Amino acid sequence: MGVTEISRKERLIAIATDLFKANGYAGTSMRDLAAAVGIEAGSLYSHVRSKEEILQAICFGMANKFMRHLDQVLARKDCPCTEKLHAAITGHVAIITADINATSVFWNEWKYMQEPWLTDFSKMQIEYEAKFRSVLEAGIKTGEFCLADPVFTTSAILSSLNGLQKWRTYSMPPEDLGQAFANLFIKGIKT
Amino acid sequence: MGVTEISRKERLIAIATDLFKANGYAGTSMRDLAAAVGIEAGSLYSHVRSKEEILQAICFGMANKFMRHLDQVLARKDCPCTEKLHAAITGHVAIITADINATSVFWNEWKYMQEPWLTDFSKMQIEYEAKFRSVLEAGIKTGEFCLADPVFTTSAILSSLNGLQKWRTYSMPPEDLGQAFANLFIKGIKT
DNA sequence: CCTACCGATCGGTAGG
DNA sequence: CCTACCGATCGGTAGG
Numbered sequence: 001m002g003v004t005e006i007s008r009k010e011r012l013i014a015i016a017t018d019l020f021k022a023n024g025y026a027g028t029s030m031r032d033l034a035a036a037v038g039i040e041a042g043s044l045y046s047h048v049r050s051k052e053e054i055l056q057a058i059c060f061g062m063a064n065k066f067m068r069h070l071d072q073v074l075a076r077k078d079c080p081c082t083e084k085l086h087a088a089i090t091g092h093v094a095i096i097t098a099d100i101n102a103t104s105v106f107w108n109e110w111k112y113m114q115e116p117w118l119t120d121f122s123k124m125q126i127e128y129e130a131k132f133r134s135v136l137e138a139g140i141k142t143g144e145f146c147l148a149d150p151v152f153t154t155s156a157i158l159s160s161l162n163g164l165q166k167w168r169t170y171s172m173p174p175e176d177l178g179q180a181f182a183n184l185f186i187k188g189i190k191t
Numbered sequence: 192m193g194v195t196e197i198s199r200k201e202r203l204i205a206i207a208t209d210l211f212k213a214n215g216y217a218g219t220s221m222r223d224l225a226a227a228v229g230i231e232a233g234s235l236y237s238h239v240r241s242k243e244e245i246l247q248a249i250c251f252g253m254a255n256k257f258m259r260h261l262d263q264v265l266a267r268k269d270c271p272c273t274e275k276l277h278a279a280i281t282g283h284v285a286i287i288t289a290d291i292n293a294t295s296v297f298w299n300e301w302k303y304m305q306e307p308w309l310t311d312f313s314k315m316q317i318e319y320e321a322k323f324r325s326v327l328e329a330g331i332k333t334g335e336f337c338l339a340d341p342v343f344t345t346s347a348i349l350s351s352l353n354g355l356q357k358w359r360t361y362s363m364p365p366e367d368l369g370q371a372f373a374n375l376f377i378k379g380i381k382t
Numbered sequence: 383c384c385t386a387c388c389g390a391t392c393g394g395t396a397g398g
Numbered sequence: 399c400c401t402a403c404c405g406a407t408c409g410g411t412a413g414g
Binding site: 026112151152156157160161162163164166167170184 | 214215302303317339342343348349350354357358361368371372379
Binding site: 039040042043 | 384
């Protein structure tokens with residue numbers, strides 16, 4: 001029972017993710033979702049409490065993946081900042097490419113959540129950016145990096161990576177994208 | 192009469208731009224817009240034929256601004272590619288910062304347009320990216336730039352710049368952002 | 383998981 | 399630019 005319940009709910013969320021990416025959260029009706037799942041609209045509510053609960057699951061699911069990985073990178077001892085930044089970038093990109101549609105929802109639709117989730121989510125975003133920035137700041141102190149404004153550069157890097165969810169085509173295999181981003185940005189801030 | 196008509200319609204579009212940015216195209220009703228403008232919902236239709244016409248005006252308005260500027264940059268004679276790329280980046284950023292909300296709609300809501308606008312718009316995006324990329328490719332030939340994959344690098348740069356519309360705060364005056372982006376990316380691809 | 387339905391709201395129009 | 403309204407669709411619920 002438990003297993004079936006969970007997997008059906010997860011299947012529902014996976015289908016909703018694709019629809020939210022294609023048509024937006026506000027542009028997707030529960031009837032659209034029901035049709036894609038293959039049940040009647042009213043039946044959705046035996047799996048989820050509300051439309052928004054689905055959005056919350058997608059957004060916080062991705063936020064947790066990003067945060068967990070970055071925390072692992074930050075915990076490394078005796079690791080040059082250049083290497084940490086490299087790992088932070090490639091890991092971030094790997095999480096994106098593992099689920100492009102969920103990333104799109106995470107990045108573009110989170111604003112449709114209500115309070116208190118809206119505030120919690122924003123805090124996570126700000127916290128993530130601060131942790132990411134701490135790698136740049138540490139690299140400036142060690143002399144590995146040369147950049148005037150870590151706040152700016154962090155935003156510029158993360159904007160570029162997260163923009164991946166809108167790319168129409170890739171010129172390389174997805175698993176090579178992280179390396180390409182890391183090369184570009186590390187060269188851009190190296191001393 | 193003509194003047195008043197145009198300026199009223201432009202005011203309507205300006206207000207719609209703010210609402211579309213805040214709540215999305217699908218999440219903004221014509222009644223929301225009417226209330227913000229200060230008239231009744233039905234009265235909107237003496238200014239615009241449909242909700243989508245407003246979206247078209249915003250999206251193509253921005254697309255044209257971006258394209259016009261890039262064409263000017265490409266037309267420069269006896270200009271090093273590094274300088275052209277610098278001008279392409281700072282100009283693109285200047286257009287974004289001049290109207291952040293319109294950029295957000297241009298970037299996030301264009302998918303809600305119907306055919307044939309959808310196809311026309313996509314073509315413009317692809318054309319813009321190709322023109323932008325041609326600067327990188329020319330710079331490789333002259334030996335100014337060193338990068339393995341111009342398709343990738345173009346997408347990475349434009350993703351970063353366009354991501355500006357989601358930034359919560361700036362760490363510098365908006366007019367300095369273009370220079371900061373140009374520094375980062377030119378250093379990242381310089382020989 | 384379905385049927386049948388709730389009140390609310392949607393984009394848009396007719397006629398003035 | 400307003401009033402009054404159209405048919406369609408929305409998120410969600412009751413009862414089975």
